[in-house]
Amino acid sequence: MPLQDLTPELRTRLSHVERAVGVFVVLATLLLLTGFFYYLYHTAEAKGWFIPKVTYYTYLRTGHGLKTGDPVKLMGFDVGTIKRVEAMGPADPYNVFVEFRIKRPYYGYLWSDSKVQVAAADFLGGRYLEVTKGVNGRSTVKEEDGRMLLLADAAKGLYEPITKDSRYELEAVESPAVTDQLQAMVAKVEAAIPGILGITNRINDVLASANVTITNLNVTALGARPVLTNLAVITSQLRDPHGSLGEWLIPTNINRQVQTTLASANTTLTSANTTVVTANTNLVEVAAALKRSLENVSQITSNLNAQVQANSLILGEISDAVIHTDELIQGLKRNWLLKSSFTGVTNEPVKSIVVPGIGGSR
Amino acid sequence: MSTEERRQKAEGRRQERTTVFSSPSVFCFLLSAFCLLYTACSSAPPPPVLPVAVAQANRAAETGRKLSATENWSAAVREWQNAVDRYRLLNDRANEAIALHNLAQADRALGELDRACPLLEQAADLNQQLGRNEEWWRNQIALLQVESLAKQTAAVEARFAKLTASPTPDAQPQLQGLFYNELGQWQQRQGDFVKADETFRRAEQAMTKTGDRSGAAVVLANRARLDEAQHKLPDALEKWGQALTRFESLADPPGIAASLAGEGRVLLAAGQNLPAAETCLRRAAENFRLLKKNDDRAAALRSLVECLVAQKKTSEANEAQRMLEELCTTGKAKGN
Numbered sequence: 280m281p282l283q284d285l286t287p288e289l290r291t292r293l294s295h296v297e298r299a300v301g302v303f304v305v306l307a308t309l310l311l312l313t314g315f316f317y318y319l320y321h322t323a324e325a326k327g328w329f330i331p332k333v334t335y336y337t338y339l340r341t342g343h344g345l346k347t348g349d350p351v352k353l354m355g356f357d358v359g360t361i362k363r364v365e366a367m368g369p370a371d372p373y374n375v376f377v378e379f380r381i382k383r384p385y386y387g388y389l390w391s392d393s394k395v396q397v398a399a400a401d402f403l404g405g406r407y408l409e410v411t412k413g414v415n416g417r418s419t420v421k422e423e424d425g426r427m428l429l430l431a432d433a434a435k436g437l438y439e440p441i442t443k444d445s446r447y448e449l450e451a452v453e454s455p456a457v458t459d460q461l462q463a464m465v466a467k468v469e470a471a472i473p474g475i476l477g478i479t480n481r482i483n484d485v486l487a488s489a490n491v492t493i494t495n496l497n498v499t500a501l502g503a504r505p506v507l508t509n510l511a512v513i514t515s516q517l518r519d520p521h522g523s524l525g526e527w528l529i530p531t532n533i534n535r536q537v538q539t540t541l542a543s544a545n546t547t548l549t550s551a552n553t554t555v556v557t558a559n560t561n562l563v564e565v566a567a568a569l570k571r572s573l574e575n576v577s578q579i580t581s582n583l584n585a586q587v588q589a590n591s592l593i594l595g596e597i598s599d600a601v602i603h604t605d606e607l608i609q610g611l612k613r614n615w616l617l618k619s620s621f622t623g624v625t626n627e628p629v630k631s632i633v634v635p636g637i638g639g640s641r
Numbered sequence: 642m643s644t645e646e647r648r649q650k651a652e653g654r655r656q657e658r659t660t661v662f663s664s665p666s667v668f669c670f671l672l673s674a675f676c677l678l679y680t681a682c683s684s685a686p687p688p689p690v691l692p693v694a695v696a697q698a699n700r701a702a703e704t705g706r707k708l709s710a711t712e713n714w715s716a717a718v719r720e721w722q723n724a725v726d727r728y729r730l731l732n733d734r735a736n737e738a739i740a741l742h743n744l745a746q747a748d749r750a751l752g753e754l755d756r757a758c759p760l761l762e763q764a765a766d767l768n769q770q771l772g773r774n775e776e777w778w779r780n781q782i783a784l785l786q787v788e789s790l791a792k793q794t795a796a797v798e799a800r801f802a803k804l805t806a807s808p809t810p811d812a813q814p815q816l817q818g819l820f821y822n823e824l825g826q827w828q829q830r831q832g833d834f835v836k837a838d839e840t841f842r843r844a845e846q847a848m849t850k851t852g853d854r855s856g857a858a859v860v861l862a863n864r865a866r867l868d869e870a871q872h873k874l875p876d877a878l879e880k881w882g883q884a885l886t887r888f889e890s891l892a893d894p895p896g897i898a899a900s901l902a903g904e905g906r907v908l909l910a911a912g913q914n915l916p917a918a919e920t921c922l923r924r925a926a927e928n929f930r931l932l933k934k935n936d937d938r939a940a941a942l943r944s945l946v947e948c949l950v951a952q953k954k955t956s957e958a959n960e961a962q963r964m965l966e967e968l969c970t971t972g973k974a975k976g977n
C-alpha cells in the first residue's frame with residue numbers, strides 16, 4: 280500500500296517503527312564492529328603483534344630442515360620466529376643466510392657471545408634454531424629513555440638506535456641433522472673396521488708364534504735332559520778349585536749369542552708396543568663412535584617420548600566422542616518423532632519354557 | 642482490459658502481497674516454526690537405570706534363555722542356577738519361579754530327571770503362593786512330561802486326576818493345547834483310544850487357534866501314532882506324511898526324525914514298499930544318533946532289523962542287530 284494512502288495515525292506509527300528499526304540496525308552494527316575490533320585486538324595480543332622484536336641473523340652451512348615461520352628457542356622457550364632463509368651467492372664464503380626475530384624480553388638474554396645452535400628436531404631431517412644465553416659479552420640490545428639501542432661494536436661497546444633495517448649477527452654452531460650424524464657414524468665405523476680386522480690378524484699371528492714357541496720349548500725341554508746331566512757334572516767340576524764359574528757359564532761365543540738374542544727381543548717388544556698402541560687408538564675411536572650412537576639413540580627416544588606425551592589425551596578424546604555420539608543416538612531414539620525409526624527387535628520377557636512332546640520313547 | 646483496470650489489478654495484487662507478508666504473519670510463522678522445531682527436537686527423558694543387582698539377575702536369565710534356545714544345556718544349567726540365586730537374593734519370587742522352571746527343563750534335557758522334579762515342584766509352589774495360575778499350569782505340564790519320562794505312572798495318574806479336577810486355563814489356548822496333548826498321550830498309554838483321539842483333536846484345535854504351527858505338527862504326529870496303535874495304517878501313513886511336511890517346513894530335526902521313523906514303521910506294518918520303509922528307518926536311526934536320542938534310535942533300529950529280515954537281507958539285518966545290541970550295551974553301561 281502506498282504511504283500516501285495511509286491514515287495520518289498509521290503513518291505516524293509506521294515512522295516510529297522505521298525509527299526503531301534504524302536504531303536497532305545502528306546498534307547491531309556498532310555491536311558487530313565492537314566485537315570485530317575486540318577480536319582483532321585479542322588476536323593481535325595473542326600473536327604478539329604489539330611486542331617489540333629485534334632482528335638477528337646468522338650464516339649456516341645448510342638450510343636443510345629450516346623454514347620461515349619455524350620457532351626459535353631459548354632455554355626451551357619459543358622466543359621468536361625465523362623470518363628469512365635464503366641461499367647466498369655462489370662466490371660467497373657462507374652458504375645460507377638465516378634471519379630471525381626475538382621478542383621482548385628474551386632479546387635481553389642475547390649478548391655478544393651468544394651463539395645460534397642448529398639442533399636436530401626429528402628423524403625426518405627437521406632442525407630448529409636455538410639461541411644461547413650470553414655469559415660474559417655485552418648485551419645486544421639496550422633500552423634507554425624509551426629508545427631501543429642495538430649493539431654496533433662489541434669491542435668498543437657502541438650502541439645505535441634500532442631502525443627498520445637494524446639487525447645483529449650471531450655466530451652459528453651448526454650440528455648436522457640426525458640422518459647426517461648417523462651417516463657420519465656409519466662411515467666412521469666402516470673406516471674403523473679395517474683397523475679392527477688388522478688387530479685381530481696381528482693377535483692371531485702372535486698366538487701362532489706363541490704356539491710355535493711352546494712347541495719349541497717342549498722340544499727344548501726334551502733335549503734338556505742331557506743338559507741336566509751335564510749340569511751335575513759342571514757342579515761337580517765347580518767344586519774343583521781350578522774351575523771358574525764365569526768361564527763355565529758364559530763362554531765368549533755364548534756371550535755374543537746372548538747379546539744378539541736380547542737385541543732381537545727388544546725389537547719384538549717394540550713391535551708389540553706399537554701394536555698395542557694402535558689397538559688402543561682404534562678402540563678409543565670405536566668407543567667414541569659408540570658414544571655418539573648412544574647419544575643419538577637417546578635423542579630419538581626423548582623425541583618419541585615428547586611426541587607420546589603431546590598426544591596423551593587423544594585416546595580420552597576419542598572415548599569422549601564415542602560416548603557423546605552414543606548419547607546423541609540414545610536421545611534420538613527417545614525423540615517422539617524419530618523413535619519409530621529405531622523400533623528394532625527387543626528381547627521378549629523371559630518366561631517358563633514348555634514345549635509339546637511327541638510320544639514314543641516314553 | 643483498459644490501462645486503468647490493469648493498474649488497479651496490479652495495485653490489488655501488491656496490496657495482497659503486503660497483507661501476506663505483514664509483520665504479524667511473519668511473527669506467527671516464526672513462532673509456529675519455533676514451536677514445531679522445539680517439539681520435534683525434544684526427546685523423552687532417558688529411562689531410569691536399573692539397580693545393578695536387578696540388571697545382573699536379568700542378564701543371567703537372558704543368557705540362560707539364549708543357551709537353552711541353542712540347546713547348550715550344561716551352560717544353561719549354570720546360568721539358570723545363577724539367575725535363581727540372584728532373584729532369590731532380591732526376593733523376586735515371580736522371576737525366581739520362572740528361573741527354577743527353566744533350570745528344571747535344562748536338567749531334564751541332560752537326563753537329570755531326579756533333579757528336575759523337585760525344582761518344578763518348588764516353582765509350582767511359588768506360583769501358587771503368588772496366584773500366578775498360568776505359570777503354575779506351565780509347571781504342572783512340565784512335571785507331567787518329566788514324570789512320564791521317568792515312568793512314574795502313579796505320580797502321573799495322580800497329577801492328571803488333580804489337574805482334570807482343576808479349572809482349565811480357558812484364557813490360554815496354548816496351555817490348553819499343551820495339556821490336552823499330554824492328556825491324550827496318557828489316555829493312549831492307558832489304552833483309551835477313543836478318548837485319546839478326542840483329546841488330541843481338542844489339542845489340535847487349541848494349537849491352531851493360537852497359531853502354534855510347531856504345536857499343531859506335534860499333535861498331528863501324536864494322532865498318527867494313535868492311528869498306528871489302532872492299526873489304522875492308511876490313516877497313520879497319511880498323517881505321518883503330513884507331519885513330516887510340516888516339520889520340514891518348520892525345520893524341526895526331532896520332529897522330522899520321528900516322522901521318518903513313524904512312516905517307516907507303518908510301511909513295515911502294512912508290509913508294502915519295504916525298500917521305502919527301510920530307507921525311512923535308516924534315515925530316522927541316523928538322525929536319532931545325531932540328536933543323541935538313544936531310546937528312539939533303538940526303536941528305529943529294532944524296526945529296521947524287522948524290515949531287513951522281511952526283505953531277507955540277512956547280512957544287513959545282522960549288522961543292524963549288532964548296532965542295536967551295541968547301543969543297548971552302551972545304554973546299560975551308562976545307566977550303571
